[in-house]
Amino acid sequence: MARTMNISDTTVDRTFRIATGAAAVAIPLLLLLFIVQLTWGSLPAWREFGPGFLIGTEWDPVAGRYGALPAIAGTLLTTFLALLFAIPAAFVTALYLADAPPVFGGILSQALDLLAAIPSVIYGMWGLFVLAPIMQETIQPFLSETLGLGRIPFFGVDGDGFGFLTAGIILALMILPYISAVMRNVFLMTPPMLVESARGIGCTRWEAARDIMVRYGARGLLGAIFIGLGRALGETMAVLFVIGNISEVPTSLYSSGTTIAATLANHFAEADGVLRAVLFALGLVLLALSLAVQIFARYYLMLTNSSRGEK
Amino acid sequence: MSDEIKISVRNLNFFYAGNHQALFDNNLEIRANHVTAVIGPSGCGKSTHLRTYNRIFELYRGQRAEGEILVDGENILSPHVDVLELRRRIGMIFQKPTPFPMSVFDNVAYPLRLHFKLSKSEIADRVEDALRGVSLWDEVSGKLKTSGLALSGGQQQRLCIARAVTAAPEVLLMDEPTSAIDPVATLKIEDLILQLREKFTIVIVTHNMQQAARISDYTAFFYQGRIVEYGRTEAIFTNPSNPKTEEYITGRFG
Numbered sequence: 001m002a003r004t005m006n007i008s009d010t011t012v013d014r015t016f017r018i019a020t021g022a023a024a025v026a027i028p029l030l031l032l033l034f035i036v037q038l039t040w041g042s043l044p045a046w047r048e049f050g051p052g053f054l055i056g057t058e059w060d061p062v063a064g065r066y067g068a069l070p071a072i073a074g075t076l077l078t079t080f081l082a083l084l085f086a087i088p089a090a091f092v093t094a095l096y097l098a099d100a101p102p103v104f105g106g107i108l109s110q111a112l113d114l115l116a117a118i119p120s121v122i123y124g125m126w127g128l129f130v131l132a133p134i135m136q137e138t139i140q141p142f143l144s145e146t147l148g149l150g151r152i153p154f155f156g157v158d159g160d161g162f163g164f165l166t167a168g169i170i171l172a173l174m175i176l177p178y179i180s181a182v183m184r185n186v187f188l189m190t191p192p193m194l195v196e197s198a199r200g201i202g203c204t205r206w207e208a209a210r211d212i213m214v215r216y217g218a219r220g221l222l223g224a225i226f227i228g229l230g231r232a233l234g235e236t237m238a239v240l241f242v243i244g245n246i247s248e249v250p251t252s253l254y255s256s257g258t259t260i261a262a263t264l265a266n267h268f269a270e271a272d273g274v275l276r277a278v279l280f281a282l283g284l285v286l287l288a289l290s291l292a293v294q295i296f297a298r299y300y301l302m303l304t305n306s307s308r309g310e311k
Numbered sequence: 312m313s314d315e316i317k318i319s320v321r322n323l324n325f326f327y328a329g330n331h332q333a334l335f336d337n338n339l340e341i342r343a344n345h346v347t348a349v350i351g352p353s354g355c356g357k358s359t360h361l362r363t364y365n366r367i368f369e370l371y372r373g374q375r376a377e378g379e380i381l382v383d384g385e386n387i388l389s390p391h392v393d394v395l396e397l398r399r400r401i402g403m404i405f406q407k408p409t410p411f412p413m414s415v416f417d418n419v420a421y422p423l424r425l426h427f428k429l430s431k432s433e434i435a436d437r438v439e440d441a442l443r444g445v446s447l448w449d450e451v452s453g454k455l456k457t458s459g460l461a462l463s464g465g466q467q468q469r470l471c472i473a474r475a476v477t478a479a480p481e482v483l484l485m486d487e488p489t490s491a492i493d494p495v496a497t498l499k500i501e502d503l504i505l506q507l508r509e510k511f512t513i514v515i516v517t518h519n520m521q522q523a524a525r526i527s528d529y530t531a532f533f534y535q536g537r538i539v540e541y542g543r544t545e546a547i548f549t550n551p552s553n554p555k556t557e558e559y560i561t562g563r564f565g
Contacts, residue, residue, distance in 0.1 A: 101372065197409040197471070200367050201422050201478055202399040211421070215412040 038287060041280035048274055053281060059247030066278040068285060070247045074164065074257040075286070077250050078239060081168025082232040086176045087225060093176070094183035095209055109184065116177035124241030127170045132242055135169075136161030140254060159254030162244040167259075170238050175228035182227060186220030187213055219301050226297045233290055236261035260286045317343035317482060317512040318364065319381040325359055325536075328373025333359045335536045337378070341482075341529075346504060346513045348523035348544065351533030352564060357516045360533065361484050364514070365401040366394055382482070399426050402475035404485040408467030408492075410459030411474075415451050418459040418470055422478035441473040445503055465496025472503065476511075483507065485515040489522065501526050520560055524548050532556045 049056060049066065056067020093112070097105050140159035144150030150157040156165070190213045198208035214221065244256020245266055258266075260282050271279050318341035325334035334356050341347050349357040359368070366387065368374045379386045387397055399422070411418050419438045423429055429437070438455075442448040447469045451462065459470055468488060475483060485504070489497040504513060504526050517523050523530055524544060531541040532553070540547060540556045551557045558564055 191409075193405050193407060194409050194411070196367055196370065197403065197405055198411070199370055200365060200398055200403040201475070202395045202425060204395065207425065212411055218412075 034287065035284075038280050038284040042277050042284050044274055044277035045281040048277070053278075054285070057249055061275060064274055066275070068260075068278075068282055070249045071258050071260045071263045071282055072285060073249050074243065075233060075259040075261070075289070077164050077257075078167045078171055078243070078259055079229060079232040081164060081253075082171030082175055083225065083229060085169060085172035086179055086228055086232075089172070090176050090180035090183055090224070090228070091221075093180040094187055095213075097180070097184045098187035099205070109181075112177045112180060115173075116181070120174065120235060120237040123170055123174055123238040127166060127238060127242040131170065132161035132166055134161075135159065135166050140165075154252050156252035156254030160256075162242050163252075163254045163256045164243070164250055165253040166242045167239045170242060171232045171235055174235060174238060175231050178231060179224045179228040182224035183217075183221055186217035186224065189220070190216050222297065222301065226293060229293055230290060233293065234261055234286065236265050240265055260289075315343040316340045317382065318514075319379075319384075320360075321379040321381065323360070323363060323376060323378035323380065325356070325363060325368075325376050326374065328371075333536050334363075334376075337538050339531055339538060339541060341512060341514055343512045344508055344510075345528040346508050346515060346526055347529045347531065348527035349514065349516045349531050349533060350518070350520060350523050350559070351539075352559065353518070355533040356536040357533045358486050359536075361486055361514060361516050363388070364482070364484055365398050365403055367398070367403065369394070399478045400480055401482040401484060402478055402480035404468070404471055404475055404483065404488045406487045406490050408464060408471050410462070410467050410470055412458070412460060414456050415459050415462070415470065416455040419473050419477055422474060426478055437477055441477045442470075444476060444506075445469040445473045446499065447473060463496070465492050465499060468492055468496070468500060469503065472500075472507075476507075480511065482512045482514065485513065487516055487518060490518065497522075520548075532559060534559070 045053060045066070053066070053068050054072065055069050056065075057069045058065045058067045059070065060066070097109055097112070099105075100108060136159060140156070140161070144155065144157050144159075149155050156163075159165070187209075194212060194216060195208055198212040199205075203211070239259050240262045243258055243262050245258055245262060246256050247258055247263070248255070250257050263282055264279055264286075267275060267279055318339075320337055320339040320341075323334055323337040324332065325337075326332050337360060349361060351357050362368045363376045363380060364382075364387070366376075368376065376388055378388070380388050382397075382401070385392070411421060413421070416438055419441050420434050423434050423437055439448060439452075442451060447466060450466060451470075454461075459467065462470060468491075472483075472488075489500050492500065501522065504515065507513060508528075515523075515527065527544045529542065530544045530547040532539045532547065532551075532555075534555055540551060540553045547556065548560060551560060
């Protein structure tokens with residue numbers, strides 16, 4: 001029997017279209033609502049402190065005076081350190097995995113993916129109980145004294161194992177699997193014939209990777225970095241354990257401090273009145289930072305697209 | 312033209328991963344400054360054969376070649392050979408143009424920067440020479456800084472030939488270099504190959520028998536991994552001695 005078009009079919013079609021359409025529209029709507037809510041909730045803070053809130057350094061709950069600079073600077077510094085450590089490590093890891101023997105490479109790739117599955121609180125505990133003592137007893141003295149880097153301003157001399165450097169290292173470990181998984185896929189997408197023509201001209205493996213695969217996959221590699229950047233900006237739990245949680249602008253790599261996410265997590269339980277508005281304002285700043293990163297990334301990719309002359 | 316032997320292939324056997332044999336006892340003498348065409352039906356091993364000359368097959372696990380390939384009397388399959396230098400001496404052009412994701416100028420300058428220490432002006436001179444050599448200079452001299460990917464397919468392939476030539480090779484291996492190119496651009500590349508013969512020894516794999524007849528001096532007919540017949544192109548095309556060759560060139564299979 002031929003299937004005939006009847007009213008119930010078109011009703012099903014229409015319902016389906018409305019349902020999927022609504023789900024799709026809900027996403028930008030949610031984002032918009034987040035922005036509205038955060039702006040609304042943070043209004044008292046902006047009224048109280050003005051734009052100077054962004055560069056204020058005070059954090060005095062007793063006097064009711066708050067500034068966002070320590071949290072913003074801390075967020076940027078930990079994110080920067082995380083990328084600094086994670087990008088080269090992820091790059092060489094991905095390069096190896098893309099070219100590894102099938103079985104061994106497969107196992108390593110799986111293990112790398114599992115690294116991404118570790119809950120961040122585990123990283124935090126590991127940072128607190130394992131990494132921080134090692135940092136204090138071995139790594140920090142080695143860097144500052146043995147290598148003499150302590151003479152460089154801002155590097156840091158006496159560390160207690162906590163602070164920005166430790167947080168940056170943990171963050172780097174956390175974002176490493178994300179970055180290198182995407183980078184590996186980017187390398188695997190390089191056309192074999194392009195690799196052959198580079199090697200066929202007398203390139204070593206490294207030269208072909210550096211000059212050809214990196215350029216060919218530039219957009220994908222940048223995308224991988226931004227995935228890591230996005231995660232590092234907002235990561236809360238692992239940082240909370242090792243950052244020291246004091247609202248001070250970074251004075252050295254070893255100094256304790258805070259990040260936006262850590263500040264939010266630390267204070268929400270007790271927040272009311274103006275502190276609540278301050279936390280909303282910090283949330284808004286974090287959201288703005290993340291969005292700015294994404295928008296900049298897209299804009300930059302567009303620019304590089306046109307300069308590479310692709311059709 | 313000299314009749315000097317540039318490449319001498321002796322008892323070459325080739326295996327893909329899993330010990331799957333693709334070439335059987337290939338013997339071939341490639342003459343310097345001549346164009347040698349390698350023809351045969353799909354899967355007969357002609358590309359595989361070509362890919363042993365610069366050992367590019369070694370990029371892939373499990374592939375191995377046995378026997379000898381003498382280039383100027385030296386066995387290049389020997390583990391003692393400097394593969395990077397070998398690949399500088401024996402350039403390769405592929406089925407599709409493979410411009411690097413960089414500017415037209417940098418594409419051609421790349422092998423210069425890789426292999427030779429030259430001043431900026433020497434590099435610029437050699438890039439211009441190479442682009443003139445492939446008749447591309449007039450078309451791209453105004454857009455040396457644009458991406459090599461922005462050129463047309465035929466231009467891209469000539470760019471790749473210019474890039475191969477700047478490495479100052481002795482031999483050019485071409486693996487169906489016009490299979491992805493339109494007919495007009497194909498004719499330009501065939502003209503170019505005839506010019507390049509003056510300076511280089513050229514081995515070209517082609518599935519196009521008219522092309523082989525037009526541009527080659529010698530032709531080797533491959534079938535099922537064996538060299539069935541090898542000789543002067545006129546002889547192969549007018550008076551093949553093996554019935555398989557005749558069947559193939561008259562289009563009865565392939």
